[in-house]
Amino acid sequence: MMYLPTILMDLEPEDKITQRIKNMINKEHTPEIFPIVSPGYLYRGPFGTSHGTPYDYDTHVPLIFSRIQFNSKTDNSPRATVDIAPTIAKYLNVDIPEYCDGQAIDL
Incomplete structure (x- = not known):
């Protein structure tokens, strides 16, 4: 399916x-048409695959x-x-x- 990023950004999650x-979607770097593949499909080229779905x-x-002190x-x-x-x-x-946006994970 193909969507316009402006329409996708206006959707309520x-x-x-x-x-x-x-x-x-990055407003400054997203193409004019944004493709979303159906579940189970992925883009593939001669050098690898896409960045995910x-x-x-x-x-x-x-x-x-991994650290020696970790159980x-x-x-x-x-x-x-x-x-x-x-x-x-x-x-x-x-x-x-x-x-910092993230939180440390307790290991």
Whole structure:
């Protein structure tokens, strides 16, 4: 399906898919027509694939931290990429700035 980014930005986020679509749009760098593939499809070229879709199967990414002091555990809680930097900073004993968007993950 093809959409105009201006129409997508005006949608009320009724569900997580709509919210993820809105999060994929950068007003300054989004093309004039914004394609959204159907579930189960992806763009592919000779050098790799696209940057993902708004569907659940594209949002589950393994995140592994390893340190001798860490006990082994699995945590399937939703996390955000903005949580990675504060987590690393916390365990390196580096101050996390107040303006940091993410939260350190307890390991």
